[in-house]
């Protein structure tokens with residue numbers, strides 16, 4: 161047989177060297193846009209969906225499929241769909257369910273970009289949205305119409321950590337034939353599993369606690385198989401596929417979720433307990449403090465802690481941020497293993513008019529802490545030194 165030309169050998173390099181009889185402990189990253197099939201019958205089964213298989217990157221990689229199985233398992237749902245970002249997942253979930261003429265009820269405190277999606281994008285498609293205080297069930301109920309299809313809330317809100325009563329909201333939505341969608345990003349399934357309390361859809365930015373190290377971007381929507389199938393159709397057509405690398409990175413982070421969340425929750429509670437007694441701190445927002453407006457409901461729904469998020473109004477916030485430089489970075493995201501600070505007034509809530517920000521309790525002195533997993537003595541030492 162004539163040896164192949166170098167061009168041929170180069171194009172096929174590595175393909176003959178697959179190890180047989182050994183399985184890597186860590187799933188490899190499948191960085192391939194397309195998959196090869198041995199015959200038309202196998203390809204036909206893959207295309208019909210009869211046999212789960214990857215065939216083209218945009219339709220999903222093995223890494224994404226592994227992450228979907230893992231996250232559906234953790235949230236206790238039938239199925240999951242991972243996406244390129246939290247926003248891609250939320251968009252696919254809502255667009256999968258809604259059509260022109262439908263109505264949505266949503267908490268006014270939802271994540272800023274989710275708010276913009278609901279307030280500016282859905283109305284362009286003829287979908288109306290009413291914003292409510294999700295902690296007031298009577299207000300939620302009053303906002304429902306005959307055309308309401310979805311109620312969308314967050315299990316812990318940004319940045320003031322309000323805690324809507326998810327079981328009560330599920331009852332309200334179901335009584336009106338609507339679905340309850342819960343963004344569980346701030347909690348993670350390690351401390352709260354909305355599907356177990358009646359939620360139909362559970363979304364996450366996996367860029368936060370699920371991956372946990374500020375190094376991967378992605379999103380997920382978990383729920384019943386038929387709802388996830390509808391969201392998947394939208395996502396694939398809109399092109400919001402997660403990269404194989406980000407799915408793989410998230411899986412590596414996910415392995416320590418339980419340990420991390422225990423540390424985040426314990427540290428955040430300890431930081432809240434210290435800040436609340438400090439003379440330079442005017443207010444602390446954390447569901448584990450007895451003066452939190454939903455303290456009792458929160459303790460009932462979150463027996464394992466609240467994760468690492470809290471907010472505090474601090475005298476001379478700019479000085480506090482400067483004093484922490486080099487130890488606790490000012491970084492407008494959350495859920496890293498190291499503690500970070502963010503400034504809702506100038507970042508997440510910047511698009512809101514000043515009066516509206518103040519009405520919600522967001523002042524220029526309010527800082528949000530994403531409490532990490534550092535040694536609690538070191539962390540409290542840094543915070544107290546900066547306050548003094």
Ligand SMILES: *Cc1c(COP(=O)(O)O)cnc(C)c1O
Pocket residue numbers: 245246247248271273274314318343345346364365366367368377378379
């Ligand atoms: C970050 C975040 C999102 C958006 O996720 P991306 O991955 O940044 O697109 C949605 N909801 C909440 C609560 C978030 O914190």
